[in-house]
Amino acid sequence: MEKLTVQTEFMTDTAEGLSSRPKYLLSKYFYDDKGSNIFQDIMQMPEYYLTDCEQEILSLYKDEITNHFNNGSSPFDLIELGAGDGSKTKTILKHMVSQSVKFNYQPFDISKLTNNELEQSLNNELPELPVFPKTGDFFQLLKKQNGHAAIRKVILFLGSNIGNFSDDELHLFFTRLKEFTSPGDKLFIGFDLKKSPKIIRKAYDDPHGHTRKFNLNLLHRLNNELGADFNIDKFEQHTEYDPASGEVKSYLISMEEQVVYIKALKEQYELKQWEPIFMELSRKFDAESLENLAKEYDFIVEQNFTDLRNFFVDSLWIRK
Ligand SMILES: C[S@@+](CC[C@H](N)C(=O)[O-])C[C@H]1O[C@@H](n2cnc3c(N)ncnc32)[C@H](O)[C@@H]1O
Known part of the structure; x- marks a missing residue:
């Protein structure tokens, strides 16, 4: 019963996010089994300073x-x-x-x-x-x-x-x-x-591609669990940091115009070329x-x- 409620929420949140302007998906859905494993890879990257800093605090x-x-x-x-x-x-x-x-x-x-x-x-x-x-x-x-x-x-x-x-x-x-x-x-x-934007940017746009994989995994999840047909290869990940607001924003950007059908929602969503889907906020x-x-x-x-x-x-x- 609980699983059903969670799945229904996932559907409602997805429908709401993809009907909004700009489109968005909720970052709490990153964490299926595969996403949780990718996040552990992120935590272990030297660029993701957050882990080492907090570990240092707790040890000291x-x-x-x-x-x-x-x-x-x-x-x-x-x-x-x-x-x-x-x-x-x-x-x-x-x-x-x-x-x-x-x-x-x-x-x-x-x-x-x-x-x-x-x-x-x-x-x-x-x-x-x-x-x-x-x-x-x-x-x-x-x-x-x-x-x-x-x-x-x-x-x-x-x-x-x-x-x-x-x-x-x-x-x-x-x-x-x-x-x-x-x-x-x-x-x-x-x-x-808040700290040097150079350090922050590297943590969220890493050279190993883990953050990209983490974001794209949510599209895989939509394909697998809700019967969507996202063409994953047609998205690039983009991250930006605004030092004034302290906000890191992460997007997936559709490199081509595409129409995505989501079977579980009986709905199709149009993405224009270069249209972003807002994926995650990481505020400083x-x-x-x-x-x-x-x-x-x-x-x-x-x-x-x-x-x-x-x-x-x-x-x-x-x-x-
Ligand atoms: C950024 S990680 C941090 C993990 C851990 N606290 C640490 O510092 O290493 C976020 C964790 O919160 C969980 N999470 C994200 N959104 C959640 C929500 N709305 N309710 C419960 N858990 C959530 C994820 O599964 C993930 O394990």
Whole structure:
């Protein structure tokens, strides 16, 4: 039943996106099994500095971060939204387990494969840690959850996943988080910071072609799951960074005029030559915008942890 709802949403979102001007597809659909694997390749590229920066922060400050999370040693739920392969999170998990911190780990991810693999690897590497994975869209999961559970919550949102949200999604996300949390609960969010455009551009337009493959995989997914007939070879990937807004925008551009029929939607969509499909936003932040965001949604910034190059910040917030 749940699978049906997810598939219906995929259809509705696709129909809406391809009927809009400009056309768009939602980046949360990148993460089928193949897309999740390609994303792991992206994370391992040297150009994708975000992984190394956040790993450095978690390694350097694991003691301090643990003390903040443990706050008086009462047990807590550690809830991670969009946990992915959890490779960076494991640094903190291992440290907390070694310090006998009392917590449950609840990774949420839209990809079942990713969740299963994370659960299995944690069962092997940290058998004493209670792990309760959930699969689905974290916007839905945040809505469904009881916001006032018996024990306190620490919520992780790493990898600058937050940068993928439009203004509306950002508002919805923090509004739901505000309802989901109680005073004293904590948020630990990874924000990628503004920096030299040269460095940012390389991370999203890489020489290995992983980002291109990641974008095109969504068209493959539409072909396989919704019976679309996208001619994948007729698209090129284009990325641009606007240093004023801090927005990286990723597009697939149709190199030829084409008409795409999507069987599951019983609908055809015309693409003009050089028409773009907007695929993903990856927003970059500055210190001031973080403060303002926290204030707007009733959180206080407790501490900012940055890497040695000041490229990335993991910001620890406490709910007022
Ligand atoms: C940019 S990756 C970050 C992964 C991990 N947090 C890290 O820092 O390495 C985004 C992750 O969030 C998941 N994801 C994306 N949109 C989601 C959504 N709406 N609901 C749940 N998971 C989502 C993807 O499957 C993927 O694992």
